[in-house]
Amino acid sequence: MAANVDGAGRPPxxxxxxxxxxxxxxxxxxxxxxxxxxxxxxxxxxxxxxxxRRAGVSPAAPAHHFGDAAGLLTxxxxxxxxxLAQALRExxxxxxxxxxxxxxxxxxxxxxxxLSHPARFKLMFREERLRCDERFGQAAGAAFGILQDAIRAQxxxxxxxxxxxxxxxxxxAAWSLVHGFAHLAxxxxxxxxxxxxxxxxxxxxxxxxxxxxxxxxxxxxxxxPSP
Amino acid sequence: MAANVDGAGRPPxxxxxxxxxxxxxxxxxxxxxxxxxxxxxxxxxxxxxxxxRRAGVSPAAPAHHFGDAAGLLTxxxxxxxxxLAQALRExxxxxxxxxxxxxxxxxxxxxxxxLSHPARFKLMFREERLRCDERFGQAAGAAFGILQDAIRAQxxxxxxxxxxxxxxxxxxAAWSLVHGFAHLAxxxxxxxxxxxxxxxxxxxxxxxxxxxxxxxxxxxxxxxPSP
DNA sequence: TGTACATCAGTGAACGCGCGTTCACTGATGTAC
DNA sequence: TGTACATCAGTGAACGCGCGTTCACTGATGTAC
Numbered sequence: 001m002a003a004n005v006d007g008a009g010r011p012p013x014x015x016x017x018x019x020x021x022x023x024x025x026x027x028x029x030x031x032x033x034x035x036x037x038x039x040x041x042x043x044x045x046x047x048x049x050x051x052x053r054r055a056g057v058s059p060a061a062p063a064h065h066f067g068d069a070a071g072l073l074t075x076x077x078x079x080x081x082x083x084l085a086q087a088l089r090e091x092x093x094x095x096x097x098x099x100x101x102x103x104x105x106x107x108x109x110x111x112x113x114x115l116s117h118p119a120r121f122k123l124m125f126r127e128e129r130l131r132c133d134e135r136f137g138q139a140a141g142a143a144f145g146i147l148q149d150a151i152r153a154q155x156x157x158x159x160x161x162x163x164x165x166x167x168x169x170x171x172x173a174a175w176s177l178v179h180g181f182a183h184l185a186x187x188x189x190x191x192x193x194x195x196x197x198x199x200x201x202x203x204x205x206x207x208x209x210x211x212x213x214x215x216x217x218x219x220x221x222x223x224x225p226s227p
Numbered sequence: 228m229a230a231n232v233d234g235a236g237r238p239p240x241x242x243x244x245x246x247x248x249x250x251x252x253x254x255x256x257x258x259x260x261x262x263x264x265x266x267x268x269x270x271x272x273x274x275x276x277x278x279x280r281r282a283g284v285s286p287a288a289p290a291h292h293f294g295d296a297a298g299l300l301t302x303x304x305x306x307x308x309x310x311l312a313q314a315l316r317e318x319x320x321x322x323x324x325x326x327x328x329x330x331x332x333x334x335x336x337x338x339x340x341x342l343s344h345p346a347r348f349k350l351m352f353r354e355e356r357l358r359c360d361e362r363f364g365q366a367a368g369a370a371f372g373i374l375q376d377a378i379r380a381q382x383x384x385x386x387x388x389x390x391x392x393x394x395x396x397x398x399x400a401a402w403s404l405v406h407g408f409a410h411l412a413x414x415x416x417x418x419x420x421x422x423x424x425x426x427x428x429x430x431x432x433x434x435x436x437x438x439x440x441x442x443x444x445x446x447x448x449x450x451x452p453s454p
Numbered sequence: 455t456g457t458a459c460a461t462c463a464g465t466g467a468a469c470g471c472g473c474g475t476t477c478a479c480t481g482a483t484g485t486a487c
Numbered sequence: 488t489g490t491a492c493a494t495c496a497g498t499g500a501a502c503g504c505g506c507g508t509t510c511a512c513t514g515a516t517g518t519a520c
Contacts (some may be wrong), residue, residue, distance in 0.1 A: 020515090021463080021464060021465085021514050021515060022464065022514080022516080023463080023464075023465060023515085024463085026463075026464085042355055044271075044353075044355050044356070047505080047506065047507085048506085048507065048508095049505075049506065049507075054327065056466070057465090058465050058466060059465080059466085059506090059507080059508085060464080060465070060508075061463075061465080062511080063507095063508075063509090064463055064464075065463090068507075069506095069507070070429075070506080072384075081474075081494090100404075116364060125410070125414060128269055128271050128272075129271070151343055152399045166430075168420045169429060171418075171420065171431075172408070172411070172417065172420045172429070173404070173408075173429070173433040174418070175407070175416075175458060176404055176405075176407035176408035176411055176412060176433070177400070177407055177433075177437065178403075178405045178407065179407035179410060179411060180402070180403035180404055180405065180406035180407025180408065180409075180410065181399070181400075181403035181407065182407075183406060183407065183410065184353070184399070184402060184403055184406060187354070187497060189402075190399065191400070193396075193398065193399045202396060202399070202400070204406075205396075205400075205440055205441060205442060206400040206403070206437050206440055206441060207440075208440055209400075209436045209437045209438070209439055209440020209441070210433050210436045210437050211436070211441070212436055212439075212440070213432055213433055213434075213435055213436020213437070213439070214432060214433060214436070215432065218376070218464085219315070247482090248480085248481050248496080248497060248498085249481080249482060249483080249495085249496060249497065250496080250497075253496080253497085258519060265488075274472080274473065274474085275474065275475095276473065276474075277473075277476085284498090285497070285498050285499060286473090286474080286475085286499085287475075287476080287477090287497080287498070287499080288496075288497060288498080290474095290475075290476090291495085291497075292496090295474075295475080296473095296474070419462060
């Protein structure tokens with residue numbers, strides 16, 4: 001996957017640098033090769049040296065740009081959250097004006113993103129390998145904010161208004177469903193079980209169900225658990 | 228957590244063996260110390276040597292019982308699936324005769340298990356560290372079979388009968404929801420978002436929602452996605 | 455337009471580390487006769 | 488009840504490995520005057 005990057009400062013001369021001392025766009029190149037390593041060997045199998053190797057650079061070079069291994073992985077994860085946010089935004093737009101449709105399409109977007117970028121997606125939640133600093137938190141929060149906005153619309157809340165308990169629960173339920181589905185699908189459980197259905201149909205059917213079931217969202221939820 | 232094990236052959240003399248050459252119940256002791264390491268350092272931080280160290284044994288000793296590191300971790304994961312199966316069975320029983328209640332309580336059991344045994348639960352899905360052999364597959368399959376049984380009951384299928392597409396989809400939806408919720412809760416998202424609700428209430432509200440939404444389970448699901 | 459110089463972005467050898475696994479071994483156990 | 492012997496379950500030293508990071512360094516770049 002993506003051995004090249006459309007980084008602005010990339011000098012001409014092809015992906016391998018032609019004997020020049022300075023790389024010119026090493027930061028971007030390292031991010032790209034890190035993604036390659038992740039895609040090929042998983043989070044478990046990632047090493048900083050291998051990423052440097054693939055970028056055609058000495059093992060000490062990444063330190064100049066990222067400090068250490070966690071720094072590089074965090075950069076990849078942040079880009080991942082930005083990509084996820086983009087996918088959610090596109091889904092939201094597909095949903096038009098109807099909050100239920102917006103949420104449903106966001107769910108489809110979430111799952112599509114996860115299955116299109118498995119390694120990146122898995123990395124995003126492996127906090128033990130990341131530096132969970134402010135930038136990271138903001139990227140993750142921005143993605144989540146897109147879900148929150150649609151939830152607000154569905155719950156009759158204004159933009160930026162604090163979520164009610166019911167709204168929070170609805171957001172968590174929706175997120176749980178697509179998050180769990182994405183992970184199971186990445187583990188190959190979907191292939192084994194999904195019958196003839198596509199992902200889109202599945203998510204589009206299940207997601208409104210959870211949302212409808214949450215308190216404050218219609219009568220379907222009133223089943224009380226037995227103590 | 229559990230530095231001792233109630234293994235049958237455990238000789239007297241306390242948890243550290245008293246200068247004896249043979250351990251007596253090393254297999255069980257290694258499983259227990261592996262769980263300790265996992266709980267303390269996560270799957271990422273697990274090493275075979277550390278597990279051996281904590282069992283008070285040389286680094287070569289585990290090979291006699293488990294072959295290699297994956298063998299020991301697989302043993303832990305298998306025990307994990309057996310524990311999960313037990314939790315599901317208990318939930319199922321709590322649900323009584325009503326299939327919907329059985330499924331709901333299984334969901335509660337699933338999440339409770341995950342949050343009571345975080346390291347074990349996470350390990351169970353880290354297949355890259357496991358030897359996914361027949362025993363492992365059977366343990367995982369047995370746990371999943373308990374969900375399937377309740378789904379069959381809800382869909383009017385006899386015991387052991389093949390699942391219809393709708394039933395498979397329902398099982399996957401239910402599993403996705405609790406699986407995603409468990410992972411998010413383990414990441415601390417639940418604390419941040421759940422308002423005043425307990426896990427039980429949350430799962431018990433959301434799970435019937437997904438199930439009701441799946442095809443063949445009532446009118447709520449017929450929302451068609453926009454292409 | 456030149457030139458001195460600070461800063462940037464790399465090198466590559468080396469460090470120490472802990473790992474999983476192998477090896478020849480030995481103490482303990484159990485079994486056949 | 489003894490005894491020979493096979494097997495089991497450990498030891499502990501050693502192997503080679505690749506890792507992340509550090510180090511003194513140097514080539515390239517850019518900027519002030």
